[in-house]
Amino acid sequence: MAADEDPDPGPLVRMFAVTGGRAxxxxxxxxxxxxxxxxxxxxxxxxLSPEHLAALRVATRPTTVADIGTxxxxxxxxTRVLLSDLRREGLVSIEAPAATAGVLNERIxxxxxxxLRAL
Amino acid sequence: MDYARSDPDTLAIKILIAGGFGVGKxxxxxxxxxxxxxxxxxxxxxxxxxxxxxxxxxxxxxTTVALDFGRITLREGLWIYLFGTPGQDRFWFMWDELAIGAxxxxxxxxxxxxxxxFPAVDFFEQxxxxxxxxxxxxxxxxxxDPAVVRRALAxxxxxxxxxxxxxxxxxxxxxxxTLVRHAREMSAVRA
Numbered sequence: 001m002a003a004d005e006d007p008d009p010g011p012l013v014r015m016f017a018v019t020g021g022r023a024x025x026x027x028x029x030x031x032x033x034x035x036x037x038x039x040x041x042x043x044x045x046x047x048l049s050p051e052h053l054a055a056l057r058v059a060t061r062p063t064t065v066a067d068i069g070t071x072x073x074x075x076x077x078x079t080r081v082l083l084s085d086l087r088r089e090g091l092v093s094i095e096a097p098a099a100t101a102g103v104l105n106e107r108i109x110x111x112x113x114x115x116l117r118a119l
Numbered sequence: 120m121d122y123a124r125s126d127p128d129t130l131a132i133k134i135l136i137a138g139g140f141g142v143g144k145x146x147x148x149x150x151x152x153x154x155x156x157x158x159x160x161x162x163x164x165x166x167x168x169x170x171x172x173x174x175x176x177x178x179x180x181x182t183t184v185a186l187d188f189g190r191i192t193l194r195e196g197l198w199i200y201l202f203g204t205p206g207q208d209r210f211w212f213m214w215d216e217l218a219i220g221a222x223x224x225x226x227x228x229x230x231x232x233x234x235x236x237f238p239a240v241d242f243f244e245q246x247x248x249x250x251x252x253x254x255x256x257x258x259x260x261x262x263x264d265p266a267v268v269r270r271a272l273a274x275x276x277x278x279x280x281x282x283x284x285x286x287x288x289x290x291x292x293x294x295x296x297t298l299v300r301h302a303r304e305m306s307a308v309r310a
Binding site for chain 2: 004007031032033034062065066067070076095097104106108109111112113115116117119
């Protein structure tokens with residue numbers, strides 16, 4: 001067993017602790033750069049883990065899944081599970097990235113080019 | 120999605136930086152990112168566990184893989200994310216997921232190991248994802264005629280190919296500008 005040989009089973013232990021062992025997000029899949037926005041705070045916070053609450057705080061300002069994972073120091077899969085919980089509870093909205101949503105129009109391309117030139 | 124877009128001007132754009140191991144992907148990301156490239160672990164369950172939804176057995180987790188990314192804020196609510204794709208072949212499926220919704224990809228090539236760039240060129244070519252080839256000109260590396268590199272990699276004529284210095288911010292910016300221009304042209308062709 002690889003787990004027995006590995007003195008640091010960190011990610012696995014954290015996954016089970018944080019998601020109750022669930023490896024998959026519930027509901028519609030979302031991208032690593034989907035934008036997450038907190039749209040409600042729970043009346044009863046007892047049902048939520050500290051990580052859920054931390055994610056809600058971070059997403060008070062629209063934040064991507066990747067950035068939330070980094071802020072919470074959690075692997076992306078785990079971050080996705082947590083965020084899908086919050087979406088199911090109606091506490092966050094998760095918006096598909098621009099290219100997927102088909103909103104990469106000429107205006108956005110021009111804005112991106114101008115922005116890059118100005119860096 | 121269940122929810123209306125809260126702000127139509129909040130957009131995140133994804134660009135992939137691909138290429139062989141040690142070709143300078145993280146270096147390129149560092150050169151333009153406003154944050155130190157962050158490494159977020161992707162916890163991998165085995166492929167079978169992902170597909171077999173009925174087993175009720177989750178978390179057949181075997182390994183983690185680091186996913187490096189950098190960020191450029193163009194304005195409040197408009198970000199470019201640069202993802203360095205994992206170099207190892209066994210993580211191909213992650214490329215697939217990453218590639219969905221990407222604006223485009225930069226394939227970094229090293230003339231000393233041009234062959235390492237083949238899988239990436241192939242990948243983006245097959246999926247019709249806009250990409251370009253940036254030849255990372257390492258110190259002391261022999262200068263190569265871009266036309267020779269293009270032929271060696273069998274890169275079609277409409278795909279941009281340029282020499283760059285992945286450590287240099289201006290050079291990295293020029294690479295991204297070239298890619299975005301190319302992606303815009305491609306989207307105009309498709310439209």
